Amino acid sequence: MNLQVIGAMVRLRLLRTLRDRAGLVWMFVMPMVFSYMMGMLMGDWSNGSPPKRRVVVYDQDRGPAVERLLAPLRAHERFEVVVVDSAATDARARALTDNGGATAVLRIPSGFTGAMAGGAKVDLQLTVDGNRLSSQTARSVIDRSLLRMNTEQAARSLVAAPGTTPGRNDARAFDDKSFAEGWEQPRMRLQASTLGRLPTNDWGLTRSAQHVGPAYVLFFMLMFMMVSAKDLVQERQDRTLARLVISRASAFDLVAGYFLGGMVIGLVQGAILLGMNALAFGLDYGDSPAALVAVVVMFAAFASSASILLGTLARTGPQADGLGSGLTMALGAVGGLWWPLEVVPPFMQAIGKALPTGQAISIFHGLVGRGWGLGESAPLLGGLAVWFVVVFALAAARLRRQVSA
Amino acid sequence: MIEVRDLVKKYGSHRAVDGVSFSVARGELFGLLGPNGAGKTTTIGVLSTLLRADGGQVRIGGHDVATAAKDVRRLIGVVPQEIALYTDLSAHDNLMFWGRLHGLGGAALTRRVGDLLAMADLADAARRKVETFSGGMQRRLNLVAGLIHEPEVLFLDEPTVGIDAQARTRILELIAQLGRQGLTVIYTTHYLEEAEQLCDRIGVIDRGRLVALGDKESLISQIGDADMIRLSLPAARHEAFRAASATWEGCTGVGERRGKLEVRTPDGGRLLPVIQDWLRANDLPLEQLEIERPNLETLYLNLTGRGLREDAS
Numbered sequence: 001m002n003l004q005v006i007g008a009m010v011r012l013r014l015l016r017t018l019r020d021r022a023g024l025v026w027m028f029v030m031p032m033v034f035s036y037m038m039g040m041l042m043g044d045w046s047n048g049s050p051p052k053r054r055v056v057v058y059d060q061d062r063g064p065a066v067e068r069l070l071a072p073l074r075a076h077e078r079f080e081v082v083v084v085d086s087a088a089t090d091a092r093a094r095a096l097t098d099n100g101g102a103t104a105v106l107r108i109p110s111g112f113t114g115a116m117a118g119g120a121k122v123d124l125q126l127t128v129d130g131n132r133l134s135s136q137t138a139r140s141v142i143d144r145s146l147l148r149m150n151t152e153q154a155a156r157s158l159v160a161a162p163g164t165t166p167g168r169n170d171a172r173a174f175d176d177k178s179f180a181e182g183w184e185q186p187r188m189r190l191q192a193s194t195l196g197r198l199p200t201n202d203w204g205l206t207r208s209a210q211h212v213g214p215a216y217v218l219f220f221m222l223m224f225m226m227v228s229a230k231d232l233v234q235e236r237q238d239r240t241l242a243r244l245v246i247s248r249a250s251a252f253d254l255v256a257g258y259f260l261g262g263m264v265i266g267l268v269q270g271a272i273l274l275g276m277n278a279l280a281f282g283l284d285y286g287d288s289p290a291a292l293v294a295v296v297v298m299f300a301a302f303a304s305s306a307s308i309l310l311g312t313l314a315r316t317g318p319q320a321d322g323l324g325s326g327l328t329m330a331l332g333a334v335g336g337l338w339w340p341l342e343v344v345p346p347f348m349q350a351i352g353k354a355l356p357t358g359q360a361i362s363i364f365h366g367l368v369g370r371g372w373g374l375g376e377s378a379p380l381l382g383g384l385a386v387w388f389v390v391v392f393a394l395a396a397a398r399l400r401r402q403v404s405a
Numbered sequence: 406m407i408e409v410r411d412l413v414k415k416y417g418s419h420r421a422v423d424g425v426s427f428s429v430a431r432g433e434l435f436g437l438l439g440p441n442g443a444g445k446t447t448t449i450g451v452l453s454t455l456l457r458a459d460g461g462q463v464r465i466g467g468h469d470v471a472t473a474a475k476d477v478r479r480l481i482g483v484v485p486q487e488i489a490l491y492t493d494l495s496a497h498d499n500l501m502f503w504g505r506l507h508g509l510g511g512a513a514l515t516r517r518v519g520d521l522l523a524m525a526d527l528a529d530a531a532r533r534k535v536e537t538f539s540g541g542m543q544r545r546l547n548l549v550a551g552l553i554h555e556p557e558v559l560f561l562d563e564p565t566v567g568i569d570a571q572a573r574t575r576i577l578e579l580i581a582q583l584g585r586q587g588l589t590v591i592y593t594t595h596y597l598e599e600a601e602q603l604c605d606r607i608g609v610i611d612r613g614r615l616v617a618l619g620d621k622e623s624l625i626s627q628i629g630d631a632d633m634i635r636l637s638l639p640a641a642r643h644e645a646f647r648a649a650s651a652t653w654e655g656c657t658g659v660g661e662r663r664g665k666l667e668v669r670t671p672d673g674g675r676l677l678p679v680i681q682d683w684l685r686a687n688d689l690p691l692e693q694l695e696i697e698r699p700n701l702e703t704l705y706l707n708l709t710g711r712g713l714r715e716d717a718s
Contacts, residue, residue, distance in 0.1 A: 008505035016493055019534075239485035242455050243550070246478050247506040 001256065005249040009257025010264055016231075017265055023224070027269050031220040032276055038212040038338075039281070052080040053103035053134040056096060058088040063113025065149065072145045079103075079138060090193075093127040097135070098195055104128045104138040115187040116153055123191050130194035133208050139192055146190050154182025205340075205369040213277035214285075214364035215337040218299060218357060220273070221266050222331065225303035226324030228265075232258070232311025233320045241403065251400045255308075258399065259392070262304030263297075270296045286367035291377040295363045298381060302356050302388040309395035312402055331357045340365070353380075356387040406431040406466060406558060406589045407452070413460030414447050421447040423613035424461070429591060429606075431557075434584040436604030437593040438705075444613040445593035446486065449560045452591065453483045465558060482556035486563045488543045489550070492536040496527050496546050499535060500553055507554035521549040525579070541572025548579060558589045565599065577603060597705070609705060616708045624704050632673035633703060634680060635665050637693035645687070653679050665693075673698070 017023060055073055059066050062085065074081050082102075093105040107125040115122045126142060128135035157178055205211055235241040244254060274296070277283050285292050310327070314320035332338055334348070335357025341349045342365075352358035359380040366372035366380075374381075407429040414422040422444045429435040437445045450456035452463055454474040462469065468476040490499050500518040504510075509517060522528045525545040535543060548564055561580065565573040580603055584590055594600055600607050601621055609617040609624070617624055638646055646666060650656045655676045660667045670676045673696040684691055697703065 002508075004508060004510070005506055008502060011505075012491070012494075012502050015498060016491060019493055237487070239487040239489040240491065242485060243483065243489045243503070244506065245455060246453055246481065246483055247503070247554075248478070248508050249506060 002248060002250065002253045005247070005253040006257045006260060009249075009254070010261045013261030013265060014268075026227075027220065027224050028272060028276070031216045031273050032280065034220075035209070035212050035216045035277060035281070038216065039208045053078055053138070054080050054082055054101070055104045055106065055138050056102040057081060057083045058093075058105070058107045059083050059085060060087055060110045061108050061112035062110075063116075065113035065116040066108055068116075069108070069112075069142070069145050069149060073138065073141050076137075076141055078134065079141070090125070090127075093125065094193075094195060097127050097129050103132060103134045104142075106142060112188060116149060118153070118157060118187070121185070121187045121189065123189050126190055126192040128192060128194050133205065135194075143190060146186075146188055150182070150186035150188055153187055154179060157182050205365060209277075209281040209283060210368045211340050211361075211365065213281055213283045214274070214368070215361055217270055217273040217277065218360050218364075219328070219332045219337045221270050221300060222303045222306075222357065223325070223328045224269060225262055225266060225307040226310060226328045227321060228262070229307045229310035229314060229324050230317040230320035232308065233314050233317050236402065237317075245403045251403050254403050255396045255399050258308050259301075259304050259396075262307050263300050266300030266303050267296065270300060284368065285364075286371055288367060288373040288377075291363065291367055291372060291374045291381075294374065294381055295360055295367075295377065295384070298384040298388060299356065299360045302384060302391060305388060305392035305395045308399055309391055312395065312398035331355055334358070336361050354383070356384055359383045359387075406433070407435075407591070408464040409448075409452070409461070410463075411461035412448065412451060412458055412463060414444075414451055414456060415459045420613050422451070422458075425608075425610070425613070425615045426461075427608050427615060427618055429589060431589055432584075432587045434580075434590045434592065434603055434605050436600035436607040437591060437610055438595070438597060438600045438607050439593075439610035440595050443595075443610045445595075445610055446562055447613075448610070449483070449562050449591065449593060453481055453560050454478055455483075480557045482551035482554065482559045484548050484551040484559065484561045484564055486566055488535075488547050490535050490543070490547060492543075493534060495532045495534055496522060496538075497531040499546065500550060503550050503553045509554065517553060517555075521552060524582075525549045526575070539572070540568045541575060544568055544572065544576055545579065548576065552583075556588075558591070559583065561590060561592045563593055563595070565594070565596065573599075609708060611705075611708065617704065632670050632676075633697040634668040634670065634673055634677060635693075635695050635697065636668070636680065636684075637665050638689060640664075642687065642689065646683070649683055 017027070057066075057070060066083075070081055070083070073079050088096075088105065088107055093107060096102045096105050105127040107127075109122050109124070111120060111122045112124070114120065124146070126139060128139050130136070232241075235244075249257070274283075274285065274292075278285070306327075307324075310320055310324055314323060334352055335341075335355040336344075336349075336352045337357050341352045341358055341362065344352065353362055363372070363377045363380045363384075366376055370376070409428065410426050412422050412425045413420060425444070425448060427435075437448060439445050447456065451458045452465065452470065454470050454477050458471065462471075464470070465477045466480045468480070470477050491502070494502070497518060500521055501514065504514040504517060519528070522531050525542075525548065527542060527546060527549075530538065530542065535546060538546065544564060548561070551559055551561075564580070565576050568576070577599060580590065580592065584603070584605075592600070592604060604621075606618070606620050607624060608615050643661070643666065647659050650659050650668065653676060655670050655672055656668060657671070658669045660669070668676065668680065677694075677696060680694065681691055684694070
């Protein structure tokens, strides 16, 4: 292994990338543009002053507890609460949510305030659209508010009999049974229903930027690498590859030089784009820098290997260009970089998560939305590692064959 | 310096190089002359360790190219027919890269790059992207890039293809300069005037076989009575011309090629007035009359039955 040769090849790759202004635009500017545009299209944006989403409340209770329930929603910067003093059918609530008239519809029956005071139990009906992150957020806010009120009601029942107001010195002995009943069988329950398109209860993301940011970082890392496969074809055609072969570089040095050159470009691009996304869109990549580094390194390694493999398979530059773009599009779409895997049917989710793009973005979702660390990321990182090893082995074998007499 | 014995290289059933043998002495400028597809580039490919031979043996500086490619690569530089450079980088960056790849670095590399840019008359354009260069400038940079590590042997594969006459002259001057500095050069071309002008010895290659080998004079002497007088006549008068020529002293034969009559003679100067007299006597024009002295073109024609340019075009 000749480190000087490998270093020279990595340096050459960086130099050529830096001198290519159009390439730099595609590396760094376009991903940010795509992140912004797709974030807008997905209907959820946290920075700036986005239009407020409407939550329609059909209030048949009209008691003071309703205002307490809705207070966090009214205080939320992203929601506008519209209270209607009438009832609505299930179909009406679904239609309103489906046609975009509301991001969520909450129906509060009469007796809600009474339930808060220890009266009969009531069920609130919430209709949301699982495809919209704003719907999920509204549900989360209402859930928390109701939990707070139920907890308060349960606590209150411990110090005063139902229907009475506790006096200043009215402390009763703590009653485990009453507390358990109050906690496990709350007096006010939220029955939520979605439009049935998306089971997203557990993905943990609250903003579209949390998906589109990392997704377009991965997409453009892969795109840049795959499109640069044509450089290897060009080097073969204009005989710079032959000139490399008769230098002091061994076949191993050439494979290592091409691979590491691609990896360094991918890592620089990935690091800069993730940083820009964090600054521009306030993204937080979770609490595990090790897992974050691992997924970016592994994905860059895969992308660099894929670029070499494509460069050795394609016969012409345009062929490499076309195949590279097509493969990136396919891996991006099926692997959940264009839209979250969570919104596609289960069998497509299974296919997506078998792909390197699906594995990488799923790790990002875990890091950002569910607080994953290395342990939780390990199975998907393993899958990504398998992709890297297989593609690298094929790429190295083909390149070695092409540079050997 | 270079020994080639019975070299064979096949592509499938096609023998691109078929039993070629020659040797090149240290410091010699050796030309490999032949049309496109004759086997020149394949021969260079094997000699420069890029292709594996199917038969025969090649030794460079005492090292076998098949078993000691690493040692051979230390001795050789290759200038491919293509512009094997990174045209999106400057001339300076290209040479620095190729230098680093050959283990050079620091001040020695910077100095070497400066020397080569000066040698190629590119010092003023050193920081310009190669893609903005003219064809001749690109060719000169392509050539000196093969010299960055100061090789003992340089393979030049048609280094003047596709450039204008002025640029070609500059390249040929550069190569002549390298020859004078004692570099061993193998130079392939299908331009016979380049081979005549530059090379100490020439190997003529045709369809994978070496059909002639020697210095220019010895090759031409193989042709013998090689002066050739060409003339255009109406086809109906060819027989009459042939009959008359049989009586002329010094005329050793009359052939026909592409509608022209070709008269062979050891002394074209003596036979020419005789032919002119016959043409006048027969009221035929004198304009289409030309005399050709023996050269590599006639040698190639004699050896292969085809002109170099015919195959090259």
